[in-house]
Amino acid sequence: MAWLDTILQGLLLGGLYALFATGLSLIFGVMRIVNLAHGDLSILAAFLAVVAVEALGWNPFLVLILVVPLMAAVGYALQMLVLNRLLGRGILPPILVTFGLSIIIQNALLETFSADSRRLNPGGIETASLSLGSGLAIGWFPFITLVVAVLILVGLQLVISRMSVGRAFRATSDDQETAELMGIDNRQLYGAAMALSLGIVAVAGVFLGIRTTFTFSSGPDRLLFAFEAVIIGGMGSLWGTLVGGALLGIAQTVGAKLSPGWGILTGHLVFLAVLLLRPHGLFARARRVA
Amino acid sequence: MTLLSVRGLSAFYGSFQALFDVSLEAGEGETVAVIGANGAGKTTVLRTIAGVLPAPASAVRFDGAPVGGRSAHELVDRGVVLVPEGRRIFPSLSVEENLQVGAYRARSGRWTLARVYELFPVLGARRRQPGTNLSGGEQQMLAIGRGLMSNPRLLLVDEISLGLAPLVVQDLYRVVRTIAGEGTTTLVVDQNVSQILPLAQRVYCLRKGTVSLEGRPAELTRARIAAAYFGV
Numbered sequence: 148m149a150w151l152d153t154i155l156q157g158l159l160l161g162g163l164y165a166l167f168a169t170g171l172s173l174i175f176g177v178m179r180i181v182n183l184a185h186g187d188l189s190i191l192a193a194f195l196a197v198v199a200v201e202a203l204g205w206n207p208f209l210v211l212i213l214v215v216p217l218m219a220a221v222g223y224a225l226q227m228l229v230l231n232r233l234l235g236r237g238i239l240p241p242i243l244v245t246f247g248l249s250i251i252i253q254n255a256l257l258e259t260f261s262a263d264s265r266r267l268n269p270g271g272i273e274t275a276s277l278s279l280g281s282g283l284a285i286g287w288f289p290f291i292t293l294v295v296a297v298l299i300l301v302g303l304q305l306v307i308s309r310m311s312v313g314r315a316f317r318a319t320s321d322d323q324e325t326a327e328l329m330g331i332d333n334r335q336l337y338g339a340a341m342a343l344s345l346g347i348v349a350v351a352g353v354f355l356g357i358r359t360t361f362t363f364s365s366g367p368d369r370l371l372f373a374f375e376a377v378i379i380g381g382m383g384s385l386w387g388t389l390v391g392g393a394l395l396g397i398a399q400t401v402g403a404k405l406s407p408g409w410g411i412l413t414g415h416l417v418f419l420a421v422l423l424l425r426p427h428g429l430f431a432r433a434r435r436v437a
Numbered sequence: 438m439t440l441l442s443v444r445g446l447s448a449f450y451g452s453f454q455a456l457f458d459v460s461l462e463a464g465e466g467e468t469v470a471v472i473g474a475n476g477a478g479k480t481t482v483l484r485t486i487a488g489v490l491p492a493p494a495s496a497v498r499f500d501g502a503p504v505g506g507r508s509a510h511e512l513v514d515r516g517v518v519l520v521p522e523g524r525r526i527f528p529s530l531s532v533e534e535n536l537q538v539g540a541y542r543a544r545s546g547r548w549t550l551a552r553v554y555e556l557f558p559v560l561g562a563r564r565r566q567p568g569t570n571l572s573g574g575e576q577q578m579l580a581i582g583r584g585l586m587s588n589p590r591l592l593l594v595d596e597i598s599l600g601l602a603p604l605v606v607q608d609l610y611r612v613v614r615t616i617a618g619e620g621t622t623t624l625v626v627d628q629n630v631s632q633i634l635p636l637a638q639r640v641y642c643l644r645k646g647t648v649s650l651e652g653r654p655a656e657l658t659r660a661r662i663a664a665a666y667f668g669v
Contacts, residue, residue, distance in 0.1 A: 330513030
């Protein structure tokens, strides 16, 4: 029963990782670029939530209605003003620019908010738990996190499969030039994708801030876990991302149960094993060539 | 009335010059044939008109306005659509989704999903399948249907018959006739001269990046066309 509990806790932790990974997966799927500032942008969102909570006295869940649109606007501006200028110059410039952005965000956060660790306090729900009987209990907050992650993935999946903008995402991902010939302005579309990505990562950042303490330098770890979740699940597969997050979470909690220092390490080992055995991930979307 | 006019267009790939001072015109409602051998510059002309390749603004005029060098999506808004060489069907989209993407920025007009399915019944029958499951001829139909979905005023079709069986090509030309009958100006590139000439009002032959012959098909003899095509 103790092991079942461990796996359950890992699965719930995976919900948080999936939230971080979804935005990264979306951006890679649509634009084929890797955003190395993804983790730092989530921490930026968490700090924005801290500011909003202190200024307005609202519950952290409520400030999401401010932070999510704000981060989406940041994403749109970032794409239109900076990243779109790098289009068509190969894979390296976006990596270098987002790496630089990561450093800038960390230092700006350090300057503004000092090196103190912060936390968002939603008023008790973060420690409340729900008993499932026979000694099993899950935390309400991790459960909410997983539910929100699933809802966001379902919503995103609906956007991508049913809506005009989702078809445009897929068409552009398949063949950018031909998509342009269909009247799709890829710069605007990439702006929309980045806005969506950062809106989702804002949720991830605020949930992280409720779950645990964070500092200006918490971003890179988040990026690493998000990467691992995406790669375990398979690049460009949204459901794969959820499974990847869950596997990573389970690996970390099982490792930590074996020995307290092994949690993160076990996660990395599972990631490496997937990379060795299924380099394209567990659910990679087969990319047919026309 | 002239809908499209290309004047003195030159094009380069790096230091290689692909087009030398090419000029051509398409009147409103006309069907124009662009013929020529491999490497003559036909695709380059079409891709420049469609906004894929750069050009001086005044080199391409559409409906009186200089549009050379405008982006492809902007030209779709104005009513210029290119059906690219090799069909370029989106592999992760179904037949119907490919058509819907064609209508992403659709102008108002007569072409709808229902009418495209009427024109190509085979597409309607296979609308849930991935676009790339179709045969070559069906993919060409899908590519043309996808182009029509934006309700273009000028439809550019590159290498319409390349790699397709003669019967399929006949079908496609029947469709081109229908589209032209609706009043849509069409500019069709083909290496195969026999099918396209009977339905074109104007023909341009390209050779080594220059216009080697132009005129009305009825006024041109086979010998003159062969001479312009092969340069003999």
